[in-house]
Amino acid sequence: MTLSDKLTRDQVRDAFNRNLTYADLCGIDIRALQGFIAIECARHDRKLASKGELLMLMQPSCLKKHAPNISASTERPGIYEAFLRVDGRYWxxxxxxSFNGDGFIGIAGWADDNNxxxxxxxxxxxxxxxxxxxxGIPRSAIADPAAYAAALAC
Structure with a gap:
């Protein structure tokens, strides 16, 4: 894969499943995921703006009813399920x-392969x-090669 290649939802799910289970996650980890997504949405908009294209303007949901919903497991360490939501220009x-209770991880099911x-x-x-x-994490998964190199150095 090169930096121009697109990732797929299945690649991301596979990378998660090769490394982690829900038992490895806590609420802080889910909130951190929300931050990484916010940064990548902002990068996406910056790239669109540089091309003079219409911005997506997505950000973590601001309304209380759409706040991160994280349920701890009562049977083991970690989470049972968690849901992160995003707001856009018109929605x-x-x-x-979504980390669903049945183990399925949903990722922006409403979005096309680009968005x-x-x-x-x-x-x-x-x-x-x-x-x-x-x-299972391809080098191209990181949008910023310098950040990727810095992460590898840790």
Whole structure:
């Protein structure tokens, strides 16, 4: 893969499953994921602005009813499920990432293959830089090669 290649939802799910389970996650980790996604959405808009294109203007949801919803597991350490939402120019509360109770991880199911990229890059950066994962994470998953090199140096 090169930096110009697009990630897929299945690649991200596979990278997660190779490295982690829900038992490895806590609420702080989910909030950190929200931050990585916010940064990648802003980068996506900066790239669109440099081309004179219409911005997506996505950000973590601001309304209380769309705040991160994180449920702890009662049977084991970690989370049972968690839901992150995003607001856009004309809508509020769409799925950003969902860690469903059945183990399925949903990633911006409403978005096409182009508009999902900031969510996928944010998720991969989170895996690498926050969760310290290494298996199944392609170099191209990190939008900023300098940040990727710095993460590898840690």
């Amino acid at each position: 509020q509360g769409r799925e950003a990432v 999902v990229q900031p969510f996928l890059r944010g998720f991969m950066r989170w895996l690498k830089e926050w969760m310290n994962c290494t298996r």
